[in-house]
Structure formats: C-alpha cells, structure tokens
Amino acid sequence: xxxxxxxxxxxxxxxxxxxxxxxxxxxxxxxxxxxxxxxxxxxxxxxxxxxxxxxxxxxxxxxxxxxxxxxxxxxxxxxxxxxxxxxxxxxxxxxxxxxxxxxxxxxxxxxxxxxxxxxxxxxxxxxxxxxxxxxxxxxxxxxxxxxxxxxxxxxxxxxxxxxxxxxxxxxxxxxxxxxxxxxxxxxxxxxxxxxxxxxxxxxxxxxxxxxxxxxxxxxxxxxxxxxxxxxxxxxxxxxxxxxxxxxxxxxxxxxxxxxxxxxxxxxxxxxxxxxxxxxxxxxxxxxxxxxxxxxxxxxxxxxxxxxxxxxxxxxxxxxxxxxxxxxxxxxxxxxxxxxxxxxxxxxxxxxxxxxxxxxxxxxxxxxxxxxxxxxxxxxxxxxxxxxxxxxxxxxxxxxxxxxxxxxxxxxxxxxxxxxxxxxxxxxxxxxxxxxxxxxxxxxxxxxxxxxxxxxxxxxxxxxxxxxxxxxxxxxxxxxxxxxxxxxxxxxxxxxxxxxxxxxxxxxxxxxxx
Amino acid sequence: xxxxxxxxxxxxxxxxxxxxxxxxxxxxxxxxxxxxxxxxxxxxxxxxxxxxxxxxxxxxxxxxxxxxxxxxxxxxxxxxxxxxxxxxxxxxxxxxxxxxxxxxxxxxxxxxxxxxxxxxxxxxxxxxxxxxxxxxxxxxxxxxxxxxxxxxxxxxxxxxxxxxxxxxxxxxxxxxxxxxxxxxxxxxxxxxxxxxxxxxxxxxxxxxxxxxxxxxxxxxxxxxxxxxxxxxxxxxxxxxxxxxxxxxxxxxxxxxxxxxxxxxxxxxxxxxxxxxxxxxxxxxxxxxxxxxxxxxxxxxxxxxxx
Numbered sequence: 139x140x141x142x143x144x145x146x147x148x149x150x151x152x153x154x155x156x157x158x159x160x161x162x163x164x165x166x167x168x169x170x171x172x173x174x175x176x177x178x179x180x181x182x183x184x185x186x187x188x189x190x191x192x193x194x195x196x197x198x199x200x201x202x203x204x205x206x207x208x209x210x211x212x213x214x215x216x217x218x219x220x221x222x223x224x225x226x227x228x229x230x231x232x233x234x235x236x237x238x239x240x241x242x243x244x245x246x247x248x249x250x251x252x253x254x255x256x257x258x259x260x261x262x263x264x265x266x267x268x269x270x271x272x273x274x275x276x277x278x279x280x281x282x283x284x285x286x287x288x289x290x291x292x293x294x295x296x297x298x299x300x301x302x303x304x305x306x307x308x309x310x311x312x313x314x315x316x317x318x319x320x321x322x323x324x325x326x327x328x329x330x331x332x333x334x335x336x337x338x339x340x341x342x343x344x345x346x347x348x349x350x351x352x353x354x355x356x357x358x359x360x361x362x363x364x365x366x367x368x369x370x371x372x373x374x375x376x377x378x379x380x381x382x383x384x385x386x387x388x389x390x391x392x393x394x395x396x397x398x399x400x401x402x403x404x405x406x407x408x409x410x411x412x413x414x415x416x417x418x419x420x421x422x423x424x425x426x427x428x429x430x431x432x433x434x435x436x437x438x439x440x441x442x443x444x445x446x447x448x449x450x451x452x453x454x455x456x457x458x459x460x461x462x463x464x465x466x467x468x469x470x471x472x473x474x475x476x477x478x479x480x481x482x483x484x485x486x487x488x489x490x491x492x493x494x495x496x497x498x499x500x501x502x503x504x505x506x507x508x509x510x511x512x513x514x515x516x517x518x519x520x521x522x523x524x525x526x527x528x529x530x531x532x533x534x535x536x537x538x539x540x541x542x543x544x545x546x547x548x549x550x551x552x553x554x555x556x557x558x559x560x561x562x563x564x565x566x567x568x569x570x571x572x573x574x575x576x577x578x579x580x581x582x583x584x585x586x587x588x589x590x591x592x593x594x595x596x597x598x599x600x601x602x603x604x605x606x607x608x609x610x611x612x613x614x615x616x617x618x619x620x621x622x623x624x625x626x627x628x629x630x631x632x633x634x635x636x637x638x639x640x641x642x643x644x645x646x647x648x649x650x651x
Numbered sequence: 652x653x654x655x656x657x658x659x660x661x662x663x664x665x666x667x668x669x670x671x672x673x674x675x676x677x678x679x680x681x682x683x684x685x686x687x688x689x690x691x692x693x694x695x696x697x698x699x700x701x702x703x704x705x706x707x708x709x710x711x712x713x714x715x716x717x718x719x720x721x722x723x724x725x726x727x728x729x730x731x732x733x734x735x736x737x738x739x740x741x742x743x744x745x746x747x748x749x750x751x752x753x754x755x756x757x758x759x760x761x762x763x764x765x766x767x768x769x770x771x772x773x774x775x776x777x778x779x780x781x782x783x784x785x786x787x788x789x790x791x792x793x794x795x796x797x798x799x800x801x802x803x804x805x806x807x808x809x810x811x812x813x814x815x816x817x818x819x820x821x822x823x824x825x826x827x828x829x830x831x832x833x834x835x836x837x838x839x840x841x842x843x844x845x846x847x848x849x850x851x852x853x854x855x856x857x858x859x860x861x862x863x864x865x866x867x868x869x870x871x872x873x874x875x876x877x878x879x880x881x882x883x884x885x886x887x888x889x890x891x892x893x894x895x896x897x898x899x900x901x902x903x904x905x906x907x908x909x910x911x912x913x914x915x916x917x918x919x920x921x922x923x924x925x926x927x928x929x930x931x932x933x934x935x936x937x938x939x940x941x942x943x944x945x946x947x948x949x950x951x952x953x954x955x956x957x
Contacts, residue, residue: 192829213831228826230819232947241819242830245812 141204143168143327144189144220144296149198151184158184159195160351166296171318171328173338173359175371176348178544178572179530182331185348186298189329190222191215216242221294223285223302229273236269239288260287263317275407279310279429279598286314290321297321298329303337310428315341333371333573335364347371372574379580382588384608385420392592393417393472393561394453400439408432408616410439415611415618417561417592422583423621424607425596428636432616433596434477437565440594441474442467454561465500471560473497475551477569477596479543483550486539490524490531491516493538494553501557519556527552528578544575551579555586562586565596580606600629612636658906659786663794664860666898668693668852671797672876673883673890674804675721675848680880681808682841683821683948684732687743690873691750692724692846696853698754701864704767704857713767714793714854721850722843724750729842733835736952747873754866761864768862769793793855800848805887817841821946824953834953849873871924878927882934884944893930900926 142165149162159181166172176182187193189200191209200207202218209215212222229238236253243252253269260267265283273281282302289297299318303311318341322328332338338345338359345359347370355370393416400410410432417423427433438444440452442464452460454470462470476482484493495516499505504515517535524531527548531541538546547568554562567583568576584606587593596613597603603610609621612635619635672689679686686692699720704713724746732742772795774788808814817837820827824834856868875897883890904919912919 191831211831212829216831224829228823228829230822230826232822232944233815233819237815237819240812241815241827241832 141168142166142201144200144202146185146189146200147198149185149188149195149200151188151193151195157351159188162198162348162351162353164189164346164353166327166329168295168327169322169325170344171322171330171342173342173345174329174331174348175333175335175338175345175367177333177372177574178542180348180371181351182348183300184351186222186300186329186331189215190220190298216292216294219293219295221289221292221297223282223289223297223299229281229284231272231274233273234269235267235271235273235276235284238273238284239269239291242288243291255291256287259290263287263290263320264313265317277430277434286317294326296327296329298331300331301333302330303332303334311337335359335367335371338367339364349373368573377577379577379584379605381584381606384422384587385418387418389418389420390455391416392419392455393563393594395440396451396453398439398447398451400435400444400447402435403438403444408435410435411616413618415594415621417594419590419592420587421608422587422593422595422606424603424610424624425594425613425618426600426603426610426632426636427596427598427613429598431613431636433565433598433613435616436613436618437474437476437563437596440472440563441476468497468501473554473557473559473562475554475562475564475567477565479546479550480539484538484546487537489520489535489537490529490549491520491535493549494519494523497553498557519553523549523552523556526556527582544571547571548575548578551582555582558586558589558591560591562591562593563596564593566599567595567597568599568602576602600632603632604629656782656785658902661905662895662898662902663786663790664898665902666894666896667794667797668855668860668872669876669879669897670801670891670894671793671855672849672852672873673879673894674797674800674887675845675852676876677880677883677885677887677890678804678808678817678848679838679841679845680949681821681885681946682817682838683824683946683951683953684838684842684845685739685743685950686725686728686732686746686842686845687740687877688724688728688746688750688873689743689845689849689876690869690871691747692721692849693853693856693873693876694750694754694869695720695724696850697857697868698757698853699850700854701758701761701766701857701862705761705764705864708767710767710769710858713858714769714851717850717854717857718847719850721846721848721853723846725842725846725849728846729839732952733838733842736954739950739952751869758864758866762866764864766862766864767858769858791859793851793859796851801887801891808887818946821948824948824951828953828955834955838953849876852876875923875927878931882927882930884934885946886944896930897923897926 144166146162146164149159151159162185174182184193188195189209191212191214194210200209207218236249236256239256240249240252256267256269265287267283267287302314318328330342339362342359345357346353347355349371359367395413395415398410398413402409408431413436415423425433439447442462447460449458449460454472457470459467459470480486485496495505495511499511505512520535523529529541529545529549529552531545541549551567564583567579580602583593583595595607604624607624610624610627610632611621612619612632614636672693676686676689696717700713700717703716704710728742728746731737732739769791771789771791778784778788780788808818816832820832820834820837828834853869861868879890879893879897882893901923904922907914908916908919
C-alpha cells in the first residue's frame with residue numbers, strides 16, 4: 139500500500155453541547171476508494187466539512203502527503219488538491235452551469251474556452267451537461283452531474299463524494315462507478331460517503347464506519363456482508379419493509395389520470411404528453427425515471443400547482459378534480475408530499491404544529507375554532523406525528539428547519555398520512571435520508587395503501603420502486619409507459635426502458651400527434 | 652433650444668439623480684444587501700456637496716465630498732447590517748432617518764442661499780449636432796459619469812469575473828462562502844459603492860439640479876430609486892430606461908400644470924409616486940421576470956459558519 143495521502147488524527151468538534159465528532163481518526167491513500175459509512179447525524183458531514191476546510195476542528199491534526207496542514211478554508215483545501223461533490227448542492231441557482239463552474243476555478247479563462255473544456259470532460263466521463271443552462275431549471279440529477287464535472291475540472295488528488303448515487307439510475311450509477319474506478323486508477327484517492335451498503339461493498343477497498351460522532355470500526359467491505367456492515371453502522375439489525383399482498387384487479391380505482399397533456403411551466407421544463415395512469419385502492423404505483431423527465435411536472439399537475447386542466451384528466455374516486463385548486467383537491471382526499479422538503483413541503487422557520495396547520499386547516503375542522511386556529515389541536519397533531527413516525531426532535535414542537543433531513547421527511551410524510559388520505563401523491567419519498575428513516579417512510583407508505591388508500595410514488599430510486607411498489611411505469615421525456623406489475627420486471631429492464639425510450643425519442647417521434 | 656429639446660433636457664436632468672442612486676443600490680442588492688438608507692445617504696451627499704462647494708467655491712471638491720459622505724453613511728450601515736448582522740430593513744430605515752435628521756442642523760445656515768453650479772462640458776464637434784448635440788454632448792460632468800457608470804456596471808456584472816462573484820454572493824452567500832469567497836468583504840464593497848453613488852446623486856441635486864440649499868432637496872427620490880431597481884429587475888440598462896420614465900413623469904406633470912391642464916395640481920404632483928406604485932404592481936405580477944433576476948439572498952444577513 140502507498141503512503142497516506144491524507145491522515146486525520148483525533149479530530150473533535152462540538153456545536154454548543156452537541157458533540158459532532160470525537161477522537162476521529164481517518165487515513166486515505168492514493169488510488170484507493172474509501173467509504174465513509176454512517177447514519178445521518180453520525181458525524182460524517184461534520185468530518186467531511188473539516189476535511190474540506192469549511193469547518194475548523196476543535197482538536198486534532200490533519201496531515202497531507204506527510205506534512206501537517208491547517209485547512210482554514212475550502213480554498214486552502216482546493217489548493218492542496220481536495221475536491222468535493224456536495225450532498226446539499228452548493229450551486230448558484232440563478233447562474234448558468236458554466237458560470238457556476240467558472241466560480242470554483244482560478245479565473246483568467248474565457249467562458250468559451252471553459253465551455254469547451256466542460257464539454258470535453260463531460261464527454262470523456264459520460265456526464266452530459268450544458269454549460270449555458272441556468273441551474274434553477276435543472277433537476278436534482280442534472281445538478282449532481284454539474285457538481286461532479288465541476289469537481290473533476292479542478293483535477294483533484296482527493297475527491298470527496300457525499301451520497302452521489304442517491305439520484306442516479308442503476309445505469310448512471312454503474313457509469314459513475316466506472317468513472318470512480320478510472321479516477322482511482324489514475325492515482326487519486328476517493329472518499330465515498332454513503333449508507334448504501336451494497337454499493338460500498340462493490341466499489342470500496344476500505345470503509346470507515348461512524349456512529350454518534352465516533353469511528354466504530356474500519357474494515358474491508360468486500361469481506362463483509364451487508365448485514366455485518368449495517369450492524370456496525372446502526373448498532374443493531376436493520377428491519378426491512380413488510381409488504382403484504384396487494385389487492386387484485388377488482389379493487390376500485392381511486393386516482394385516475396386520463397390523457398393528461400400539459401405544456402411546460404418554466405423554460406427548460408418538460409411538456410407532459412398524454413399521461414394516463416390508474417391507481418387502485420390498496421396499491422402503491424411507482425413512477426420510475428431519470429431526473430428531469432417530467433416527474434416534477436406530473437407532481438405539480440396532480441397537486442393542482444399548475445392551475446386548472448381539461449375536465450376529466452384527473453379524477454379522485456370518480457369525481458373530476460382537474461379544474462380544482464390545491465385546497466379543493468385536498469378536500470377531495472388527495473394529499474401531497476413534494477420532493478423538496480424545506481420551502482415546498484414545510485416552512486423551515488415555522489414550528490411543526492404550524493406546518494400541520496398549513497396543509498390541513500381546510501380539511502380538518504378540528505384544527506379551526508371559528509375563524510381562529512386551534513393551537514392546542516395543532517400541537518396535538520404534531521406530537522402524534524412525531525410519536526408515531528419516530529421524528530427525532532430536540533425539543534417540543536421545534537421549528538421544522540431545526541430537524542435533520544430524514545426527520546423532516548418523516549414529519550411531512552407523517553403529517554399527510556395521519557390524515558388518512560384517499561390518495562397520496564409522493565415525490566422522491568426517501569431522497570437524501572438515511573437507511574433507518576427510509577425504512578420508516580416506506581413502511582408508512584405501504585401501510586397506508588393496505589388500509590385502502592391509493593399511493594402514487596414518484597421515485598428515482600429503483601431499489602425503492604422494487605421494494606414497495608406493486609405496479610410501475612417509467613417516465614421518459616414527458617411520457618409514461620403503461621403500468622406493469624413490478625414482480626414481472628427487473629431493475630435492468632426498467633433501466634433499459636428509461637434509456638431505450640430516450641434513444642427512440644431523438645430521431646423522429648413518428649407516433650407523436 | 653426648441654420646446655421639444657428643452658422638455659427632453661429637463662427630463663434627463665430629472666432622471667439623472669434617480670439613475671445614479673439606483674445604480675448604486677442595484678449593485679448593493681445584487682450582492683444580497685437591501686439598503687433602504689438611499690434617501691439618507693443621498694441627503695448627506697447633497698449636504699456635503701453644497702457645503703464644501705459653498706465654502707471653497709469649487710464644485711469638483713463638492714462632488715468629492717458628496718461621494719465621501721455617501722460612503723461614510725454606507726459604512727455606518729455596513730457596520731450594523733454586515734458587521735453585526737442586524738436586520739437590513741431596520742438598519743436602512745434608521746439610516747434614512749439619520750440622514751434626513753442631520754441635514755436640518757448642518758445646513759441651517761445655508762437655507763435658500765444660492766450655491767455653486769457645476770459647469771457644462773461641451774464635447775468638441777458632437778455638441779454641435781442638431782438636437783442630440785445640446786442634449787447629450789453639452790452636459791455637466793456628472794451626466795457623462797452617470798452614462799459611463801451605467802455601461803460600466805452592466806459590463807462589470809455580466810462580463811467580468813468579479814461581477815460574477817458579486818452575483819454569486821447575492822444568489823447564495825453560503826455556497827459562495829463554501830467556495831472560499833470573502834462574502835462580507837464583497838458585500839461591504841458593494842454597499843460602499845452604493846453609498847458613493849447615492850452621494851453622487853445628492854451632489855447632482857445640490858450642484859446641478861437646484862443649486863439652492865433646502866432641507867427637502869432629495870424629496871423622496873431615494874425611495875423612487877429603490878423602486879426603480881425592482882422596476883428594472885436588477886438590470887442596469889433597463890434601469891436607465893426606467894429612470895427616464897420616472898423623470899418624464901415628474902417633469903411632464905410640471906409642464907401639465909404650467910399648461911393649465913384641467914387636473915388638480917395635487918394629483919399631478921403625486922404622479923411620479925403613483926407611477927412608481929403602478930409599475931411595481933405590474934412588475935410583481937410577472938413572476939418569471941422577477942424570479943430570473945432577483946438576488947435570492949436579498950435582505951438576508953450572512954454570518955460565516957465557524
């Protein structure tokens with residue numbers, strides 16, 4: 139084995155009374171893919187921020203190529219050759235892809251020349267990005283590609299990736315693994331943060347496992363099983379989702395979308411074309427697809443965020459909902475959980491009880507007292523959701539923004555499920571949350587369906603689609619394939635449907651009308 | 652000068668202080684800082700320009716003093732809003748109150764005294780052109796400066812790297828900080844530029860527009876400048892067009908009054924402000940337009956994470 143490229147010894151960091159890292163040791167070698175495993179809140183992010191110079195440790199030393207260094211800023215880290223692909227994207231929404239990348243490079247380069255370099259590199263590694271697109275108009279998956287390309291353009295010796303595959307299709311993930319393998323082969327070190335154990339077992343040569351701010355072990359993941367890794371990571375065995383048999387074809391249709399076409403609402407959006415899907419009582423229908431193929435537009439159309447649509451295109455329990463706004467749809471029994479938690483699903487600066495009021499005041503009469511809000515009832519609902527869905531909140535009724543991503547997600551899913559909606563439409567239910575929270579959310583979705591509700595789940599995570607959806611359709615370029623029973627499909631087959639449809643799209647859509 | 656020429660000339664004169672002040676505010680807001688103290692900074696600029704020019708008889712020194720006074724006010728704002736991360740709206744309102752309040756005692760001795768008027772500079776040859784010559788090439792130095800600043804700010808924001816950095820800070824200071832950019836220093840520079848421009852606007856009022864001192868010489872123009880920035884959706888060239896429009900509204904009401912149009916003079920006097928409100932309402936209805944250019948972090952204090 140080669141010399142240590144980066145070595146961190148005894149790293150400690152506190153935030154007030156909270157210990158985020160304590161006595162953390164980590165050694166990274168050139169040419170090695172090193173996984174950093176741990177649940178959300180285990181201290182991975184803090185450690186990574188310290189290694190990237192965004193946080194200063196309270197204690198401990200870091201050496202780079204054998205020399206002690208102080209990483210006082212991200213710029214200092216970058217100068218040494220440390221590149222980072224963030225989990226919470228650090229892109230500037232109002233700027234173009236090219237401008238975003240230019241900002242992280244040294245400067246002195248013309249935008250045109252930079253655009254060529256971006257194109258060359260994205261072609262080389264199979265990461266298509268358009269330098270002239272504005273970030274705000276890109277999907278999460280596309281944004282991640284930009285982050286990766288931006289990082290690679292800096293020619294780093296150490297690349298830190300935070301949960302990189304959570305938004306990729308299996309094929310895209312395969313390609314990324316290929317890229318990572320090649321980068322490691324070029325002698326770069328890769329620190330790969332994940333809680334996807336299968337993935338880590340396949341690609342990493344070493345793994346450091348963290349729990350509650352401390353390193354609980356270092357191992358060779360290739361010689362471990364998923365079960366042993368999970369036990370190290372969460373300290374106990376991971377439960378799996380229990381999904382009873384779905385209802386048959388005789389169950390009544392609760393949500394029906396018929397021939398829905400909708401022009402894009404934003405520049406660079408996707409036009410929905412002739413979407414039809416029926417969800418029966420008791421079942422979970424999964425919508426798979428690569429990010430940015432119309433999933434967000436479909437969600438907005440169903441949630442009533444795009445205004446009224448032609449009559450008959452959306453029906454709930456046989457009642458026409460196409461002409462209704464968000465509130466009226468909720469009153470018909472629809473419930474929505476958007477992909478973006480903070481800012482779309484919940485208001486970060488408001489307390490959980492206030493967030494309960496925001497989506498439920500028109501459907502739950504007990505939340506109102508005449509024209510005023512029944513604060514006690516709102517608190518009671520929030521407390522019920524916190525208890526039933528295991529939301530870890532530091533205090534009673536905190537502001538939503540104070541919770542971790544996984545806990546906000548448990549809360550916003552729980553808030554809607556607690557209503558016992560007729561139909562739940564949920565977009566990317568477990569994006570960016572840890573394995574434990576994901577199990578809770580998926581179990582709750584299945585349980586809701588089996589009590590007679592209909593669930594339409596849009597997800598880019600194929601494992602998730604296969605774990606809990608009964609039937610699945612694939613979205614590509616604004617269109618949806620007919621639903622097929624999930625049991626009759628393989629991930630590869632769905633992946634090919636995504637890719638195949640995209641390929642068939644480009645020449646001439648002869649069947650388009 | 653014919654009638655048309657003189658009307659256009661007065662429109663340009665009326666729009667220039669708006670343009671100068673709004674340009675500075677535009678840069679500050681592009682960095683994410685909302686400084687509602689424009690009126691106060693402008694007033695201090697006018698006071699300094701009038702006082703120094705009055706004392707020395709030198710209009711150039713007056714302009715310099717106005718710039719420094721505007722920057723001093725901006726520095727005060729920055730100390731509170733950036734250094735202490737206080738609420739920008741409150742700090743800006745306080746700055747306006749301070750500026751207007753100080754103007755009274757400082758300028759007490761100059762009220763209604765005539766001051767120094769900046770000379771006009773003729774551009775050789777071009778100033779002899781019919782119509783456009785006297786309008787565009789026989790103006791005071793601040794006019795040429797304002798034109799150059801408009802083009803310069805547009806070029807800076809969209810064609811240079813420091814401009815890109817400034818916009819990135821306004822869009823997402825946390826990401827900018829993560830990239831290693833000195834967010835607070837960039838914002839400080841933008842706020843100081845805003846102060847300097849507001850000072851220039853004040854100097855224009857005191858040395859060109861009405862070189863007679865009076866305590867209300869800014870007359871709410873700082874507020875119109877703030878509205879203009881929104882009207883222009885944070886784009887400098889659109890800002891110049893907007894400034895001319897508002898200038899026209901304030902001048903045409905004067906001409907209308909002079910011509911004895913059958914509309915109450917109070918209503919006519921209120922015209923520029925009514926136009927401001929109307930335009931803001933119309934602009935805020937177009938969400939696409941606003942979304943694409945509004946600095947996302949506008950008005951949010953930034954505290955570096957350490």
